[in-house]
Amino acid sequence: xxxxxxEQKGQLKVLPQKIQFLNxxxxxxxxxxxxxxxxxxxxxxxxxxxxxxxxxxNDEVIADFKGVEEYMYDDIPDYKxxxxxxxxxxxxVDRPLEERPDFRADLRRQLGLLETDARMYDLAVYIIDSLxxxxxxxxxxxxxxxxxxxxxxxxxxPEQLEQVIKLLQTLDPPGIASFSVKDCLLTQLNRVExxxxxxxxxxxxxxxxxxxxxxxxxxxxxxxxxxxxxEFQAVIHYIAKLSPHxxxxxxxxxxxxxxxxxxxxxxxxxxxxxxxxxxxYSDRLMINNYGSExxxxxxxxxxxxxxxxxxxxxxxAANWFISAVQQREHTLVKIMQAIVHLQRAYFEEGDTAQIKxxxxxxxxxxxxMDISTVSRATANKYAETEFxxxxxxxxxxxxxxxxEGETISNRIIRDHIKxxxxxxxxxxxxxxxxxxxxxxKNGIMIARRTVTxxxxxxxxxxxxxxxxxxxxxx
Numbered sequence: 001x002x003x004x005x006x007e008q009k010g011q012l013k014v015l016p017q018k019i020q021f022l023n024x025x026x027x028x029x030x031x032x033x034x035x036x037x038x039x040x041x042x043x044x045x046x047x048x049x050x051x052x053x054x055x056x057x058n059d060e061v062i063a064d065f066k067g068v069e070e071y072m073y074d075d076i077p078d079y080k081x082x083x084x085x086x087x088x089x090x091x092x093v094d095r096p097l098e099e100r101p102d103f104r105a106d107l108r109r110q111l112g113l114l115e116t117d118a119r120m121y122d123l124a125v126y127i128i129d130s131l132x133x134x135x136x137x138x139x140x141x142x143x144x145x146x147x148x149x150x151x152x153x154x155x156x157x158p159e160q161l162e163q164v165i166k167l168l169q170t171l172d173p174p175g176i177a178s179f180s181v182k183d184c185l186l187t188q189l190n191r192v193e194x195x196x197x198x199x200x201x202x203x204x205x206x207x208x209x210x211x212x213x214x215x216x217x218x219x220x221x222x223x224x225x226x227x228x229x230x231e232f233q234a235v236i237h238y239i240a241k242l243s244p245h246x247x248x249x250x251x252x253x254x255x256x257x258x259x260x261x262x263x264x265x266x267x268x269x270x271x272x273x274x275x276x277x278x279x280x281y282s283d284r285l286m287i288n289n290y291g292s293e294x295x296x297x298x299x300x301x302x303x304x305x306x307x308x309x310x311x312x313x314x315x316x317a318a319n320w321f322i323s324a325v326q327q328r329e330h331t332l333v334k335i336m337q338a339i340v341h342l343q344r345a346y347f348e349e350g351d352t353a354q355i356k357x358x359x360x361x362x363x364x365x366x367x368x369m370d371i372s373t374v375s376r377a378t379a380n381k382y383a384e385t386e387f388x389x390x391x392x393x394x395x396x397x398x399x400x401x402x403x404e405g406e407t408i409s410n411r412i413i414r415d416h417i418k419x420x421x422x423x424x425x426x427x428x429x430x431x432x433x434x435x436x437x438x439x440x441k442n443g444i445m446i447a448r449r450t451v452t453x454x455x456x457x458x459x460x461x462x463x464x465x466x467x468x469x470x471x472x473x474x
Contacts, residue, residue: 025376025377026379028261028263029261029262029263032328036285043318045288045315045318046286046287046288047288048284048285050284103173103247106172107128107168107176108125111128111168116167120164123160123164124167126151127144128168130144131176134245134246135176135177135246135247136175136177136180136184136245137165137177137178137179140179141165144161173246174187174191175187175243176246176247184244185244188242188243189202189203189242198234201231201235205225205235206239209221209224214465215464216467260382260389262383263278263381263382263383264276264277264278264336264383265278265383265384265385266385266386267385273340273347275336277329277332280329281325281329282325285321287315331369331373331377332377334367334368335363335367335373335377336392338362338366339363339392339395342358343355347385350385350387353412355411357397360375363396378393378396379392379393397410413439413444413446413454414454414458416442416444417435417451421460427467428467429466430463432448432462433448435451439451
């Protein structure tokens, strides 16, 4: 028997154009330029007007009227006019950026030199892409197997991944694809070709007594390994020379690798801030008259219809692209105005201590945008100010209330934690609970687990590891 039933059901649908715009909004300055260049190649009706084109033509016209007399009787040697052969005394030679390949790309190169089948190669590439920035695995084998099986729609056993991980651990740098610091250090020790007695003792210590080392039970290690104090210090010094992570990137190396291009400029003129976009495209993108001039003489009606259909589709795509660029720039300016309004004290002085707690919801309400729009518009983007470059995401911080009722940014709390640890006795460092108590004396009421989270964000080890580091250095 057939029955009919009427129901009311709410359903949220997002238009494809909206999804495309959100992805478009996520692009930073360099990615936007690449997207525009690709669109110019794909769409012949889209055109980008060059700002410096007219100036260049004027310079060429003026140069044509210059007489040759001023060059005929000049005592300056000709080589002085050559750019590559002459530099002013106060000029600095431009150094090219040092190219540093990503360690994942290097691992893929090494993997290509090994004899592997297609299945094992795909698994190895997936594991390489799963490594964190330190070259280690954050998840266990079972989770990796489940994720790979889900992504590839085929069952993969953990044993297969384990075999591939062992293969990757034979590559350089030593310790790559390790699950823990212990495994990383052991891999480096086992890769030593000529193992001295100290190296063998270090392998024994890391294999059987790592938990004692982690908890700082040095007396138990010396007792069970039958080592005196000097021998134990020699073993610890040997281990300390190793790297706890296979990939270590210093701050200076990160700066060499990254070339940051600002998306917006924030400058103060009098009592107000002026926000401008870096090389705005909205006024330069345009639709050329190629479509209106296109005419196929002697062509069949079918060819004419196809040509008109093609021009219409490309015109629609060009109009949408120009509109998306304009909307992106308008959205970015409105969001930046809201950020400057909320963080005015910081933009006036450039002191990070002046950064107030600010979340996405506040900027969304002030700018009239959605929270998701604010999140995408501020992701991976930078602003150039009078005191340097600043990441927009770095301006968003949560806060806690102190005993006086004021809201303190978590950035300031992290700075307090860093100062407390910097002033501690290195032989008797503060625990997280002692740091929590010290913050309470300053009127900052937070839980111990919050202190632990901020300390880990600062990449500061726990108290017993700081104590061990101090003993090793002495």
